[in-house]
Amino acid sequence: MSRALFELLAEHASQGGDPVANRDAARWIKRKDAADLALMDSASAEPRIVTRQIRLVRINHNDESYFCTFGLPETEEEPPDLEIVDATPGIFALSVLEANVRPLSTVTAAVVKNVLDEQFHDNGSGYEGHELEEIISCFPSLVVYHATVPATYHEITDRVLGSILARTYFDGPISLEPETIYALTELFETDCELIPFRNIVQGVLSISWENLFLECYRCIEQLYGMWRFLELKNELNFALSPRDLAKLIEDQLSWRPKENEAFADLIKRCDEALISSICASLAVEGETHEKCSSKLAAMLYALRNNIVHYRPANSVVDKTDADWNIIIQAMLKLVAELYNHHARPFFGAA
Structure with missing residues (x-):
């Protein structure tokens, strides 16, 4: 999954005429914890492609549900039984890949090259992974809603999407x-x-x-x-x-x-x-x-x-x-x- 995520960025830089060094080398986002790594490996993810800009990904894992939106601002008042939480490496990677989200067109190839090559030398010596903030800044804004308790309307993705659309x-x-x-x-x-x-x-x-x-x-x-x-x-x-x-x-x-x-x-x-x-x-x-x-x-x-x-x-x-x-x-x-x-x-x- 990490390879696919970084390949999106490498391709963006290449198409912009500023390819990254050692494109095929292993890169990853520094992991948060074991639970987030397990989510990345085994969670189910259901994308809802709404428009070219607006996408929602529903993630379910161990009785936890997340609704991740691209192209929409945060709601001023959170929908019932949902709370806005910070993205994690696992949630971010799943959301981007499942919804087929591309890097921002406003992010230049040079910026992507610098992000991917930063801390990553020719032999990868001392490389411990990229910070999430470095990578997430290259993609459209992600808002993550976590279900605090199960609610009936959470069962239908379009109901949650509609609630967020109306509230934003x-x-x-x-x-x-x-x-x-x-x-x-x-x-x-x-x-x-x-x-x-x-x-x-x-x-x-x-x-x-x-x-x-x-x-x-x-x-x-x-x-x-x-x-x-x-x-x-x-x-x-x-x-x-x-x-x-x-x-x-x-x-x-x-x-x-x-x-x-x-x-x-x-x-x-x-x-x-x-x-x-x-x-x-x-x-x-x-x-x-x-x-x-x-x-x-x-x-x-x-x-x-x-x-x-x-x-x-x-x-x-x-x-x-x-x-x-x-x-x-x-x-x-x-x-x-x-x-x-x-x-x-x-x-x-x-």
């Missing part, structure tokens, strides 16, 4: 208000584990409000017709989940519920107080819960169509940041309501 979203491309960021952290950290969190992560990383809206909408879209499929599963005594039945029917018969009707049915079954609150925030009026939910569903479905389709009948979406924050908060509440209180039977979950 200070200068992103869209203007998320504190209330929207709070709603996002609640979704990632406390809501139902069946939510497709990767969609929400992709939405948070988007450069436009429209894409964040669509990723929230897609979370709801997969629930189309779930009560009808549940009834059909029971009628047929189908062994698998209603979701499996829905997939089978679509694959074999190319049939799926009509979108606008299925979406309206989902909204209608949400909690009446929640729908009333959302309608008030979006200036949607109706005398009854059924009328309110129907108008809300029609408004959100029309917004979805205007974003997705590019036809003469569809108008350009023109909303302020304040408008979008209210809409996204509403969508996050709907996602949480549907998954927290309705979706488990559809997935065959207890």
Whole structure:
């Protein structure tokens, strides 16, 4: 592992026209202790490549979990049951190699050559390894989160990633208000584990409000017709989940519920107080819960169509940041309501 890590640096220097001396000689980072060496040798590591700059590596070893991020700043307030800790040689090497992180482009070949050749003479006499700080400075900034106690949301890597993204979203491309960021952290950290969190992560990383809206909408879209499929599963005594039945029917018969009707049915079954609150925030009026939910569903479905389709009948979406924050908060509440209180039977979950 040490050889692979130092080979990345040597290749960087070589490509920059300033190759290191004795490139094939053994180099390593001074070890911290036996426990860290064991982690480097036997820990499991799961990379999540998010963008060219942003990566997360989940490391599990002896009931300890670490979440290591590149390309993100430290959170001002640590996510629940996580603490920021210093990187160790083992955690650093695993994270860099598993996530395929390259040396910083701003670090010149001459700097890398000096770092690798420092303390390392032609015959390696007296060489005891490089200090971690020397090597870590050549790579993108690494932040290490250690799980202090097991938490349910830690079990899904995208939930932890989403929590960190939301908590570090200070200068992103869209203007998320504190209330929207709070709603996002609640979704990632406390809501139902069946939510497709990767969609929400992709939405948070988007450069436009429209894409964040669509990723929230897609979370709801997969629930189309779930009560009808549940009834059909029971009628047929189908062994698998209603979701499996829905997939089978679509694959074999190319049939799926009509979108606008299925979406309206989902909204209608949400909690009446929640729908009333959302309608008030979006200036949607109706005398009854059924009328309110129907108008809300029609408004959100029309917004979805205007974003997705590019036809003469569809108008350009023109909303302020304040408008979008209210809409996204509403969508996050709907996602949480549907998954927290309705979706488990559809997935065959207890």
